[in-house]
Amino acid sequence: MNNKKRHILTIGKLSLLILAQALPSIASSEDGVNKSEITIGGVMDLEGRSSRLGLGMKAGIEAAIKDQTVAGKKINFVTLNDSYNPTKTKESTNKLVQEKVFLFAGNVGTPTAKVALPILEDNKIPAIGFFTGAGLLRNGSDNIINYRASYVQETKAVIDAALKQGVRPEGICAYVQNDAYGMAGIKGIRKALDNASNSGNSIKALDKILKMEGNRPKRNGMGPVGVYARNTFTARAGYDSLKLWERKQGASCRLVVTVGAYDSVSRFIAYAKSKNEPWVYSAVSFTGAETLASTLKKFGVSDKVIMTQVVPLGDSNLPIVKEARNALGKEYGHVSQEGYIVGKLLLHGLRQINSPQGTSDASSDTKKNNADKPITRENLIAAFKGNKFDLGGLEMDFSDDNQGSDLVVLTKLLKNKWVPLKDSNWNALLNMQVAQSN
The missing domain is CATH 3.40.50.2300 (Response regulator)
Structure with missing residues (x-):
């Protein structure tokens, strides 16, 4: 075999090796996730008669995720208005799905959730911390995570x-x-x-x-x-x-x-x-x-x-309340505080994907496998299901359902x-x- 053929074969082997190493990351890629950011979406009333609710949730979530990163990625929150109108909700939801957001967070309302959830379910997109206590979000769906009491x-x-x-x-x-x-x-x-x-x-x-x-x-x-x-x-x-x-x-x-x-x-x-x-x-x-x-x-x-x-009162000494007050300033209120909690809940779930879990005597292989998990929708939901944890002084319990808090x-x-x-x-x-x- 001459040097030229040997050189070509060597290049071919290297190319195959590089491709093989790249395949896991290609296979694990998820809509809304790239090297620099995670894009999430939300559909809420930002212009209609219930706009103070939508604006409050939006402000709270944005305050919680501001300047935060997960695995070196920034969180980009894209919101669309629906004026608390289910017809507009459907249009806005489909638009964000087409734009390939990773998940939906902070949507406002029950009649609007009623039309949005089937779309998200069909596309296997998680719904996190929607601003509604309706039972239709508490029916055991695998892709819904609630913060609030019903x-x-x-x-x-x-x-x-x-x-x-x-x-x-x-x-x-x-x-x-x-x-x-x-x-x-x-x-x-x-x-x-x-x-x-x-x-x-x-x-x-x-x-x-x-x-x-x-x-x-x-x-x-x-x-x-x-x-x-x-x-x-x-x-x-x-x-x-x-x-x-x-x-x-x-x-x-x-x-x-x-x-x-x-x-x-x-x-x-x-x-x-x-x-x-x-x-x-x-x-x-x-x-x-x-x-x-x-x-x-x-x-x-x-x-x-x-x-x-369904959130702690404003004069509470809980760390998450103090954080929300400082982060939101004049925009602080019960609704924006709930948005802030939802934002922190989302960050917790995303960070748990790559967090070494288990007891201190867990094997190094187990910890390494947890640390190597890709940011996927499935792994995000798994980070919540069956777990209890403290969120700035608020007890979250997902051990037996998809609702973290029973606070009323x-x-x-x-x-x-x-x-x-x-x-x-x-x-x-x-x-x-x-x-x-x-």
């Missing part, structure tokens, strides 16, 4: 407290958005009343309402529930539905659980107040704490409103701010009702 947990927490203070089941009423979001709240009410005595009439009516199908069925006049259409502000029909329930039961609503958007909920409360109703109202976290308080202030409402929170904090409106609701406060709220209804 709406069922939120509504059950406030109703359990009310029942404990002597409110009767027929006095538990609701004003909700007439869609999957609102019905998630009704399911929570139904569950809370399940073991309450003399709750048969309420449960029967709630079951009938929950079984109704179609796009915005006529749920008013069916029981202790008033409904409104998403992105509308007319409160009268829902109010009249509750008054009809009172007449049929011969008893007044004592607590009206609201599950809706901040503008619609605040207008309903203001309308009922104008009718001199002695009701106490509650709202779930999605309503937006700061925005609801400021909107209620415009209508002259400053008391008798309870709100469930009851707060009440006091001088346009949310403060902890104590058991002793209930008497004052309910006695205020009696005094005003005489």
Whole structure:
């Protein structure tokens, strides 16, 4: 064999060796991941009537990932507006899928999630920390990781407290958005009343309402529930539905659980107040704490409103709360704090992919294998599933489901701010009702 042929064969062998070494990295490449960055996406209301929620989540996530790297890669967060409109959600979701983002994080809303999740599922794209407590994200899907407590947990927490203070089941009423979001709240009410005595009439009516199908069925006049259409502000029909329930039961609503958007909920409360109703109202976290308080202030409402929170209160000494306050500055609030937590949760998962796991006596081969894992969607989900960990003082537990936190904090409106609701406060709220209804 002459030198020329030997040289050609040597080059060929080297080429094959280089190709063989490159194949693992080629095979492990993932959409949205390259040598310098990881691109994630989010679809939320940035321009519509619920834009304060979308902007808050966006600000929180961006603050958490700012200047952070994972395996030497920066995190690039691309967001698109949907104005809390499912049709726009579908369009924006498909666009980001086509742009090959690694995952979706911080999407806002239940009806919007309802159309986005099937698209993500078809493309095996993870959904991380969506701003909704609906059950459709808690059905055991392999590609969904939730931070927050569910709406069922939120509504059950406030109703359990009310029942404990002597409110009767027929006095538990609701004003909700007439869609999957609102019905998630009704399911929570139904569950809370399940073991309450003399709750048969309420449960029967709630079951009938929950079984109704179609796009915005006529749920008013069916029981202790008033409904409104998403992105509308007319409160009268829902109010009249509750008054009809009172007449049929011969008893007044004592607590009206609201599950809706901040503008619609605040207008309903203001309308009922104008009718001199002695009701106490509650709202779930999605309503937006700061925005609801400021909107209620415009209508002259400053008391008798309870709100469930799924993040620690702002004066907490937890490290993650202090970090969020410092990072967000004037943009800090309950919603942006949740976004910050979601951002930190995402960073934790990504970093765990390459983190040596196991006990200190784990074999060096095991640790090396963990350290060599590529950043893939499958490996990210595996970093959460079955694990417990501390996130800046917040306990995350994914050992038996896809929801990290069960935290629900009851707060009440006091001088346009949310403060902890104590058991002793209930008497004052309910006695205020009696005094005003005489």
